[in-house]
Amino acid sequence: MKLLTFKGGVHPPEKKLTEHEKIQKAPLPERVVVLMAQHAGAPAKVVVEVGQQVKTGQVIGEPQGPVSAYVHSPVTGTVTNVAKINSAVHGMAVEAVTIERTGEDEWELLPKLDWTTASKEELIEQIKKAGVVGLGGAMFPTHVKLNPSKPVDTLIINGAECEPYLTIDHRVMLEMDEELLEGIEITKKILGVKEVYIGIEYNKKDAIEHLERKWKGKVKVAALKTKYPQGAEKQLIKAITGREVPSGGLPMDVGVVVQNVSTMVAIKQAVVDGRPLVERGMTLTGEGVNRKGNWWVRIGTPISWIIERLGDGFAEGYNELKVLMGGPMMGIPVPNLDTPLLKGNNGITVIPEQKRESTNCIRCSYCVHVCPMNLQPYLLDLLARKKKYDEAAAIGLLDCIECGSCTYICPANVEHVKSIKLAKKVYRTLRGGKK
Secondary structure, three states, X not given: OOOEOOOOOEOOOOOOOOOOOOEEEOOOOOEEEEEOOOOOOOOOEEOOOOOOEEOEOOEXXXXXXXXXXXXXXXXXXXXXXXXXXXXXXXXXXXXXXXXXXXXXXXEOOOOOOOOOOOOHHHHHHHHHHOOOEOOOOOOOEHHHHOOOOOOOOEEEEEOOOOOOOOOHHHHHHHHOHHXXXXXXXXXXXXXXXXXXXXXXXXXXXXXXXXXXXXXXXXXXXXXXOOOEOOOOHHHHHHHHHOOOOOOOOOHHHHOEEEEXXXXXXXXXXXXXXXXXXXXXXXXXXXXXXOOOEEEEEEOOOEHHHHHHHHOOOEOOOOOOEEEEEOOOOOOEEOOOOOOEOOOOOOEEEEEEOOOOOOOOOOOOOHHHHHOOOOOOHHHHHHHHHOOOHHHHHHOOHHHOOOOOHHHHHOOOOOOHHHHHHHHHHHHHHHHHHHO
């Protein structure tokens, strides 16, 4: 079997500790904190007030602007607070709604659609009203992504899950293949494409064999070399189709739309079942928790609750632990365990803190060799530190996908990604100010 791949990348230890753990449904949390920025783009506008009773699936936030998304209540209960809280993901204070659960679910569902007869416009509107966003991490509103401004001929389903430790997408492919396929069929109809691929890394051989058998003649299964960041959109497109997304471009520029496997399940549930996106699958993993597993968890559940109730607390024997939203390569450190679960959060990883002492760059060029975007991370880091943002932009600053391959491979422990992320933020702010 020929394994498809891309140029560059690294091979961090996989540590798929939960790959054989079946998905379990988490109990309902007593309290949820739901951010209005559950998506890329403009935050939603709060449409409930303190003291109001809400049902599971009821709209509590309405989209603002063309790139935004609906936000729904994950539980049935009482709104106890509406205020801004600090968000580790957004790097700023974001408005949030706190809801105390008062009982079991009392659902407010959307009308169910027969996708085989519904129009493209009706399907997109249903997905929009359900608040579906990209569940691979980017959280881009799905209804926008499914209405590209350029013609597309290929749909790629991202089942790579190249991030170490995380296994929820692997389990979804094994356990929910029928819902996944129905979500793909709905998406295929909306986009009007004929070619559909699902890309899966070879370390998930059981998923490759399972879907090849179940989906024969419906979806092409592309076996991918196990390498990080194989699941990045541009690398996935290059590996499967050979097409290269241009600098500053989008997948639709080469006729492709990429969607995560969990997003496909959310699309099926929104259209067929009328269920808004109020819960998601996630992996709780790492050496730092006593119990590891894959779970369906309500959006807005505090990470502290997840670790205590689902993970049986922190493991003993470690001097210091690091809690990440996501995996160790691209995950965001959690400064406060009351941080709530977001729609795009596919895992919580708890690992021992490893102190890295940086030294000066030794010009080994390892970072250049592994960069999947063919950039010069050492030079971008240098220019970023010297605040030469225009020069950095000229050599591809905004093309960096922040995968962390450069930082991982660096023998001098230079944290390229940290300085590059800050430089991108400053450059975009300055460029926006000039406009």
